[in-house]
Amino acid sequence: SQKIEQNSEALNIQEGKTATLTCNYTNYSPAYLQWYRQDPGRGPVFLLLIRENEKEKRKERLKVTFDTTLKQSLFHITASQPADSATYLCARGSGYSTLTFGKGTMLLVSP
Amino acid sequence: DTGVSQDPRHKITKRGQNVTFRCDPISEHNRLYWYRQTLGQGPEFLTYFQNEAQLEKSRLLSDRFSAERPKGSFSTLEIQRTEQGDSAMYLCASSLTSRLEQFFGPGTRLTVL
Numbered sequence: 001s002q003k004i005e006q007n008s009e010a011l012n013i014q015e016g017k018t019a020t021l022t023c024n025y026t027n028y029s030p031a032y033l034q035w036y037r038q039d040p041g042r043g044p045v046f047l048l049l050i051r052e053n054e055k056e057k058r059k060e061r062l063k064v065t066f067d068t069t070l071k072q073s074l075f076h077i078t079a080s081q082p083a084d085s086a087t088y089l090c091a092r093g094s095g096y097s098t099l100t101f102g103k104g105t106m107l108l109v110s111p
Numbered sequence: 112d113t114g115v116s117q118d119p120r121h122k123i124t125k126r127g128q129n130v131t132f133r134c135d136p137i138s139e140h141n142r143l144y145w146y147r148q149t150l151g152q153g154p155e156f157l158t159y160f161q162n163e164a165q166l167e168k169s170r171l172l173s174d175r176f177s178a179e180r181p182k183g184s185f186s187t188l189e190i191q192r193t194e195q196g197d198s199a200m201y202l203c204a205s206s207l208t209s210r211l212e213q214f215f216g217p218g219t220r221l222t223v224l
Contacts, residue, residue, distance in 0.1 A: 043204070046212040049212055097166065098144075103152055
């Protein structure tokens with residue numbers, strides 16, 4: 001089965017530092033990976049999508065990479081703020097149907 | 112607010128009862144998805160509609176679960192003879208036909224006693 005693995009331990013960082021979250025996948029490369037943010041008691045919110053043939057994508061303070069050799073995506077938040085504290089979900093997909101999500105990594109940014 | 116809405120937000124029921132949840136997607140979105148999420152886990156796909164057609168169902172979806180999208184707009188998810196293991200957050204998402212990103216609703220939290 002196609003799995004997504006994210007570090008289940010919370011990531012604690014200081015405000016202003018860069019947060020880096022890891023997403024590893026098994027078996028063949030998905031056509032794309034998506035990253036979502038989820039706050040407690042709320043639905044996920046889409047952040048970024050990166051396709052298999054793209055190495056890097058950026059949006060404001062966010063950057064995501066896709067390394068098909070390592071079977072890994074890295075998600076970076078630069079100049080992190082306490083408001084960035086949330087759970088970040090990685091999901092793999094192909095086509096327009098299902099997404100397979102990882103368990104998510106909780107990020108805690110302290111002032 | 113033109114986002115995805117779900118109703119009810121919380122539902123407490125006794126084991127063996129039937130429950131029905133409603134999802135209203137973003138109006139121009141053709142695709143509608145249902146997911147289930149338990150504590151500490153990511154959302155798990157349940158089923159997916161393109162307009163009124165149910166195109167895919169997860170093997171996780173037992174016979175007690177049924178979903179409909181009768182006019183290609185809102186959708187309902189019914190769980191019959193609820194079990195304690197059905198306790199979870201049920202999330203609905205929608206997307207445009209031409210786009211891959213999904214927009215999620217706030218979820219319905221189900222507690223089965």
